[in-house]
Amino acid sequence: MTELQTIPARLEVNGVSKRFPGVLANDKVDFAVAPGEIHALLGENGAGKSTLVKIIYGVLHPDEGSLSWNGEEVSVADPHAARALGIGMVFQHFSLFEAMTVLENVALGMDKPGDMAALARRVREVSEAYGLPLDPDRDVYTLSVGERQRIEIVRCLLQNPKLLIMDEPTSVLTPQEVERLFETLRQLASEGVSILYISHKLAEIKALCDRATILRGGRVVAACDPKAETAKSMAQMMIGAELKTVTRRAGGDLGEARLVVEGLSLASEEVHGTDLKNVSFAVRAGEVFGIAGVAGNGQNELLAALSGERLGDHETVVRIDGAPVGRRDAGARRRQGLCAVPEERNGHAAVPGMTLVENAVLSGHHRMGLVSSLFIRAAAAGRFAGEIVKAFDVRTPGTGAAAGSLSGGNLQKFIVGREILQNPTVLVVSQPTWGVDAGAAATIHQALADLATEGVAVVVISQDLDELLAITDRLAVINVGVLSSAMVTKEASVEEIGLLMGGVHGLDATAEGEEEVHVA
C-alpha cells in the first residue's frame, strides 16, 4: 500500500495477480489488514474473493505480487505454512466427519494434536472463553450446523491464530446464532486477532466490520468504512450499477390452491438425513410461499418429495391443480405443470460436463416438445437454450459451452430460467440465490415475482431469511422435518421465525448436552 504506517499491517497484499485459463481472477490486488481489525472482503460471485483467500491461505500461488506478514515479505507454500505463520481459516463448507466426535474432528484438523485428554481440556477452555459452547465428546452428526461451525472455529483458535479468515460464515446460521458469532469475533478482535470476513451480506458487514475492501472483476474497486456507507451504496460499488428493487403487484386477489401437500411423511435416504414428518401446506395461484429453516432440517427431502425425485406413500399427499401426483415421477409431475429447481446446481440441477443445450433438454424436454419419437430435436433444443440465455442474461460464450464452465451465478440464472420458461403452474425453488451475486439475485427475485403475478404458485425454500422476508407472501419454518404452520410474512417477527428455525435447542449446546459419551 502507499500510505506509511507506524505499526506494520498484520497482512499486506501487494499487487497480487492470478490468472486461470481464460480469466484474470485477481488483477493487481492491494489491501492490508491491521492487527485487531475486522476487515470485510466484499464482492459478487466471481469477483475473485475465493481466489484471493486461497492465495493468502497457501492453497494457490500468485502469478505476480507478494504477501507481507507483519511487515516482512513471505511466501506461503501451502496451508501448513499458513497455519505456521498464524493464519486460520473457517471454510464455507465444513470438512467434518459426521460419525466421529467433536474432539476427534478437532484433532484430525490439527498439524500436531498432541495428547487427547489435554486437547479435550483445551477445547473446553477455548470454547468457554469465546462463548462457543461445545462438548468435545458429542458425535458430530448430532450437532446443528451452527455447532458444527463452532468446531471449525475452535479448531482454528487452538492454534492461536493472528489472522482468522471467515468465508461466508453466516449463510447457514439462525439470526440468534449470527449475533452470537459476531460477539465471538468482536472479542477476538479486541484481543488483537485480525479477522478477514468474506461475505456479500451487506447488513452484516455494516454491523461487524471496521473496514471493507470491495472487489469487482478481480480488481479492488473501492475501500470504505462500512459504518459510513449504506447497504445500497456498498451494493452499487459491488456490482458497479444501480440495483434493481423487486416490484410486486399488491397482493390480495389470490386464486385457487394449485399445490396442496397433505400429510407428507418420507424417510430420508441419507444415513444422517432428516425424515419428513406429516408435512402439510397449500399454495394458491399467485402466491409466493416461503419455507425457512437452517440447512439439513429436511429441505432437500422436501424438494425431492415435491419434484417427484422421491415418491410419497399415497397419490394424494401431493396434488397439483387437484390432480393427485404423490406416486408420479418427476417427468409426470412436470407434464402436470410442476417444475423444480434443486439447491445443488452441479450434478443435480445441471450436468456440468454437458452443454447448455443438453442441459436445456435435461428438464425441458417434458414440456417443451424437444423430443419426437425418441429423437432429440436439436434445433428446437438449441432455440430453447438460446431463449433462456437471452431472457435471463446468462453470460456465456454460447449455448455450446459446458454448464460447468459457467460461474455459479450464471449457471443459476440458466437453471431458474430453464424452469420458468417452461410456463409451469407450480414452481418449487430451493436456495434460488445461493452463492449468487446481488445483480443476479435481483433478476431471479424479479422473475419469481413476475411468475406469481401471472398466477403461478411459487414455493421458495431458503436458508436466507432476508430473502424470504423480501419476496414471500406467506412462510412456514421447517425444523427436524416438521413444518410449522404458515404465517403471513408481513406480520411475522424475525425473532419468532428465528426461534422456530433453531427450535429451543441449537441455541445452547451445553444446556442439552446430557448425553455422555465415553472419553476417547
Place this chain on the structure above:
Amino acid sequence: MSPKAPLFKIEPRREVSRGLLYATPLLAVALTVVAGFFIFLAMGYDPFLALYHFFVSPLLTVYGWSELMVKGAPLIMIGVGLAVGFRANVWNIGAEGQLTMGAVAGGAVALAFWGEETALTLPLMCLAGIAGGMAYAAIPAFLKTRFGVNEILTSLMLTYVATLFLSTLVYGPLKDPLGFNFPQSRMFGDAALLPILAGGTRLHLGTFIALAIAVAGWVLMTFTIVGFQVRVLGQAPQAARFAGFSGPRLVWLVLLLSGGLAGLAGLFEVAGPIGQLVPQISPGYGFTAIIVAFLGRLHPLGIILSGLLMALSYIGGETAQVEVGLPQAVTGVFQGLLLFFLLASDFLVRYRLRLRGAVAVQPQAAE
C-alpha cells in the same frame, strides 16, 4: 514440510485437453510398439522382423484384411454394447458369458432344425442368440436393481458358469452322434450358416451387420433421448432422477443391450467361422471388447477402429507365431500392454505428477 512426504505429488489438471484425450489411444499404440520392440529384443528375437509380422504382414493380403474384419466384427459388436453401459456407469464385465449363452441358444435352434432348415432358420437363430445373451445379462441386472449387488462381480462370475454350461452340452446332449465322441456338435446345415460375402475368405454377413450396429450405436448415443438418458445417468445420477429418468430402467436397458449384442456376436461366431458348437467359442472376445470400448473412447465409431486394431493383435500374434516362432502368449501380452499404456496416458492427461520439492523450495523473497 513433513518428513515423509512422497517424492511426487499427483494433482488434477485444471483444464483437460479434449484433443489430447482423443490422442491418447494413438500414443498408447505407439508406446506398445516400443515396449514390444524391447521385449522381443530381450527374448532374443529380431525385433524388426517380429514387429513386421505382428503389425504389417497381415495387412499385405486381401485375405489378411478379410480376417481382420472377421475377427474385428465380434469385438466391435460387443464393444459398442459395453460402451453404452460404461457411459451409464454400468460395468458389464461378463460379455464373454453372454456371448457363450447367445451361441448356445442360437446354436441349439440350428441343431433343432438340423436337416430341415428353412429360410427362417437363420433369422430365428439370430433372435435366439440375442435372447440368450439378454437372458444371461438379465441376471446381474435383476440382482443390481433389486438387491444392489455389484454387477462387476456377478457378470464376471457368471462367465465361468456359461463356459462350463457350454462344455456340459457339447460333451453331452448336443454332442454330434456321428462325431467319434469328439466334444462338438454336428456341423450346422448350410441354411443355418451366415452367407459368405467373398469367395476364398471367411468374410460373412455378420461382419457388415457389426458395422451397421456401430453406426446405429452412434445414432442412439448422439441423437436420441435414450442415449441422452444413459449419458446423464453416467455423469450425474442425481440429475437423471431430477429429470425423471428412471435409474433402474436404464440399468436394465444397458445390460440387456450389451448382453443381446454379445449374444448375437456369439451366434455369429458359431454360425460363421466355426459352423458348430465347440467347447471354446471365442478367444476371449468378451474380455478384449472391454479394451476395445475404452480404446475407442466409448464412441461407437472409435470402436470400429479400435476393434480392428485389437483384431490385428490376434492375427498378428498368430502370424508372428508361425513366422518368427513367438509364443502364443504374445497376443495377450500385447493386449495387456495396450490397456496399460492407455490407462496410464489417460491418467496423465487428467493429472500431472509434480516433484514434491519443486514448489516448497521456492525462494522466500526476491531480495
